Amino acid sequence: MDYSKKIQEIASKLFADNKINYFVGYKQNSFDDSQVPFLITDPAEIPKLVFTDRSVFNLANYLKPDHTKRKRVGLVVKGCDSRALNLMLTESQVKRENIYIIGICCEGVLNEKGEKAQNCVECVMPDPVVYDEMIGSPTGKREYTINADIRELATKALEERADYFESIFENCIRCNACRHSCPLCYCAKCCIDQETSTLYHGANTSSGAMHALMTWSLHLAGRCVDCRNCEKACPSHLPLHLLHKQNESVIYENFQQHLAGMEKDDRGAFYKYSLSDPDDFIL
Amino acid sequence: METEVKETQGKIFSAENPGITAPTDWQPVIMGILCNWCSYAGSDLTGTSRIQYPPNIRIIRVPCSSRVDPWFIIKSLQTTADGVLISGCHPGDCHYISGNYYARRRFLVTKKLLNFIGYHENRIQFSWVSAAEGPKFAKVVAKVTEDIKKLGPLHRYKKENF
Numbered sequence A: 001m002d003y004s005k006k007i008q009e010i011a012s013k014l015f016a017d018n019k020i021n022y023f024v025g026y027k028q029n030s031f032d033d034s035q036v037p038f039l040i041t042d043p044a045e046i047p048k049l050v051f052t053d054r055s056v057f058n059l060a061n062y063l064k065p066d067h068t069k070r071k072r073v074g075l076v077v078k079g080c081d082s083r084a085l086n087l088m089l090t091e092s093q094v095k096r097e098n099i100y101i102i103g104i105c106c107e108g109v110l111n112e113k114g115e116k117a118q119n120c121v122e123c124v125m126p127d128p129v130v131y132d133e134m135i136g137s138p139t140g141k142r143e144y145t146i147n148a149d150i151r152e153l154a155t156k157a158l159e160e161r162a163d164y165f166e167s168i169f170e171n172c173i174r175c176n177a178c179r180h181s182c183p184l185c186y187c188a189k190c191c192i193d194q195e196t197s198t199l200y201h202g203a204n205t206s207s208g209a210m211h212a213l214m215t216w217s218l219h220l221a222g223r224c225v226d227c228r229n230c231e232k233a234c235p236s237h238l239p240l241h242l243l244h245k246q247n248e249s250v251i252y253e254n255f256q257q258h259l260a261g262m263e264k265d266d267r268g269a270f271y272k273y274s275l276s277d278p279d280d281f282i283l
Numbered sequence B: 001m002e003t004e005v006k007e008t009q010g011k012i013f014s015a016e017n018p019g020i021t022a023p024t025d026w027q028p029v030i031m032g033i034l035c036n037w038c039s040y041a042g043s044d045l046t047g048t049s050r051i052q053y054p055p056n057i058r059i060i061r062v063p064c065s066s067r068v069d070p071w072f073i074i075k076s077l078q079t080t081a082d083g084v085l086i087s088g089c090h091p092g093d094c095h096y097i098s099g100n101y102y103a104r105r106r107f108l109v110t111k112k113l114l115n116f117i118g119y120h121e122n123r124i125q126f127s128w129v130s131a132a133e134g135p136k137f138a139k140v141v142a143k144v145t146e147d148i149k150k151l152g153p154l155h156r157y158k159k160e161n162f
């Protein structure tokens, strides 16, 4: 999967037609074979744009702080990124007429070990769901499988799980990179920071991290698209997908097999209801 | 998934963290979040009908059960509470027509996630109590208090020196 040439062509055409003010893509890192997000305002930099199976980041995140209000942006999205973008559009965070979307029919990206990433193995929708131009040939929706780590953890006893998660939360340094790197976490004032300082909430303790990460993951329940931008941003390499995948599996099993951002105008599982939702856990 | 709580030598063991104990005269603190239109009025009726219920519950009134952000539950468990009880109107009776249907979805996911990271499922409980169900409210509070007493004090993920 090397679409660098095609993306460069499209980008130069967009700049030539004056359709965009800037373009968001990927650039090769100078020190190894990984890539970094790359924002261009000058067409002279177009030859630096690349797209391969190392283009792991979710570029929809760069549309977050009101960028599309006055500027027109071109960007590259993979299947999962386009689902996040779809939700951002429905939630009025992005102006559709101000973005030009290049959708990639994704063949999966690699993790840091050079293997196919876990979310790509379990990917339900590798094709873009919203795009202006599509690259590659669509392969269609795939069957949903419950995450392998979740299945394994579910067999463990309560105390074992508690110990495991406590050891995970202990390593969180409360840098909030997970929140900032998620395209769907865009609140101007986040409730995790509210009232008092982060320090007061117990920075660097498993308690403070539990408070923040639980709140965060439940705000993304029914909306998270499993792009794992958060996990890639985490400096402590915490397995944040465990929280999101757990929510996703509960939602999939109980709420009409809902998966976030798959259709236009889908607002996430918590913005709708069914009279037959499970209620046996309520006294 | 069930864990047994042992009670030996005048000490109660915490379900999620059996290494930590508390004296046997320990009383749980339960955070009660009740919707204004049904459950809060129901709890009021319990009081005016002179029905006894355990005093362990600390009640907060919210406009609707769908006002309850999972954050409230997490914050309670992180700070003082040993358990949380959230109560709203019966399905179909919501003052705002469908608030409790939305809430119901969130509650299920919250409960499952908190159980997943190591909270016993009985620490987070939900009920539907209407404004006419004073006796039911007393029964629910008694049951939840009993459940949480069995689980012992909550130490896991508690914020220290609060």
Ligand code: SF4
Pocket (backbone or CB within 6 Å): A078, A079, A080, A081, A106, A107, A108, A109, A119, A120, A121, A123, A124, A125, A126, A127, A226, A227
């Ligand atoms: S999750 Fe799917 S769409 Fe996203 S990078 Fe992996 S294979 Fe591509």
Ligand code: SF4
Pocket (backbone or CB within 6 Å): A179, A184, A185, A186, A187, A189, A190, A191, A192, A215, A216, A219, A220
């Ligand atoms: S964690 Fe919740 S409140 Fe904070 S930015 Fe994300 S969605 Fe908003």
Ligand code: SF4
Pocket (backbone or CB within 6 Å): A084, A181, A182, A183, A184, A220, A223, A224, A225, A226, A227, A228, A229, A230, A231, A244
């Ligand atoms: S929570 Fe993580 S995996 Fe989910 S949408 Fe946000 S960045 Fe992607």
Ligand code: SF4
Pocket (backbone or CB within 6 Å): A171, A172, A173, A174, A175, A176, A177, A178, A179, A213, A233, A234, A235, A236, A237, A238, A240
């Ligand atoms: S990015 Fe990682 S270390 Fe930073 S706050 Fe999130 S989980 Fe904690």
